[in-house]
Amino acid sequence: MDKLLVSDVGRKCGFPMNESATSLEVLGWSRQGIAYPQLTDTQGVSRVVVEHRGAYEILGPFGAHEAILETASRQIADDPTDYPAVGDWVVHSLEPIDNRRVGIIEVLPRRSSMLRRAPGSAPVPQVVGANIDVLALVVSVDQEIDEHLIERYLVTAEGGNASPIIVVNKSDLGGAGKVRDRLEQRGIRCPIYLVSAKNENPHDQLVELLNQGSTVAVTGSSGVGKSTLVNQMVGDVVLATGAVTSEGSGRHTTVRRELLLAQGGVLIDTPGLREVQIWEELGLETVFHEIAAVATACRFADCSHRNEPSCAVKQATGDGRIDPSRLASYLALCEELSDLTDEIDEYQRSQRRRRDARQN
Ligand SMILES: Nc1nc2c(ncn2[C@@H]2O[C@H](COP(=O)(O)OP(=O)(O)O)[C@@H](O)[C@H]2O)c(=O)[nH]1
Ligand SMILES: [Mg+2]
Structure with missing residues (x-):
């Protein structure tokens, strides 16, 4: 070494x-x-x-x-x-x-990459975080829990080859156990930690995770306590070195580091990670495991689980084996991906036309 x-x-x-x-x-x-x-x-x-x-x-x-x-x-x-x-x-x-x-x-x-659609009109991907071992999605007990949004993040993490965890923050306000039960009952299988970022001591399992030298990216909606959590994990010592000075234009500008050393590991807090849009279908089967398991029994291999005859997924939803809200979440993501594919095809065709026009 x-x-x-x-x-x-x-x-x-x-x-x-x-x-x-x-x-x-x-x-x-x-x-x-x-x-x-x-x-x-x-x-x-x-x-x-x-x-x-x-x-x-x-x-x-x-x-x-x-x-x-x-x-x-x-x-x-x-x-x-x-x-x-x-x-x-x-x-x-x-x-x-x-x-x-x-x-x-x-x-x-890269061992993993978190992708989103790049800002701008062209449908092209952008990497908002690379080499992330664990994507920590923070939710809090005092904000509405949006399962669809959670599932979107989980698909992005799994698709990008990072392991997702859910951090239920503000557990000091009560009700965190209920949130976990609800997510587990829904079929969400990733680890769920109940934490309070306001506690003097950071949560054991998060410390343990970082202690192994992991790179953990923190994401979630505004107000759930991401900054508070990052500060709790980082502590004073590292924060003091958390700013880089650049002498670019002759004056000192302090730059906010998006990658911080904490508890033996690395925390990543990039603003781009808060607007993830799914880019690929890779993570869908893992996140919607119960749907994937049943779908193998559909009559058509490419069944969309909407109107096809002998659809095992529709049947399982009808008799209560699949939660209709999970199916809705899954189908919404599939539709988004299919719209994206169409848009990419159209974009690539127009790029080719433009290239050909230039050559003639
Ligand atoms: N009660 C309680 N409040 C918290 C906790 N963590 C953060 N907050 C508060 O929640 C608000 C939003 O926190 P902040 O870290 O800025 O959220 P961010 O937008 O996700 O970065 C602030 O007023 C924090 O003091 C917690 O564990 N318990
Ligand atoms: Mg913040």
């Missing part, structure tokens, strides 16, 4: 070590099972902690730096998901490539 700590490479290059130097281990590397890349003497590996428009803050064995994409990697990045996102591990130059920012040469293959 020595190789991953502040290494001889930096010293050899005379690269100024800044005091934020953080080992990859501390940044959550070891749980991720990503192969360490071949590096030259003038390259390092760091993790993206904040993404700005076209620029990044990275943290690693060589300290905290502002970074931009190398020209060569900018040319490779023709798919929006090729660009670095918060949580990514990147290979970068040790020396600045303009007079202050280091250059990102490569984004290492």
